[in-house]
Amino acid sequence: MFTNLHQLLGGKPDDTSSEHAFVEEVRQNHPKEPRSRRSEWVLSIGWVLIAIKCVVVWWLIQTYKVPIHPGWVIYPTIGAASVCTWLYWRR
Secondary structure (H helix, E strand, C coil), X not given: CHHHHHHXXXXXXXXXXXXHCCCCCCCCCCCCCCXXXXXXHHHHHHHHHHHHHHHHHXXXXXXXXXXXXXXXXXXXXXXXXXXXXHHHHHC
């Protein structure tokens, strides 16, 4: 932007070619972070707790004749936990 303003005010043509005027690509290599055993342990415990919750919710809804399908509680829980686990493994 300032280069063009300088050319406009000064009237001198710029010697650099236009193909070098823009950045075409930037690459940045991040070293992979080692996996944390503690994080994997917490994820495992979380999945066990989610499984227990799903069984308990299903049983409670069936036992007390709640007029909703247990999936309304279970599916979002499993979906959110899946996204969190996927994000951890993807990094």
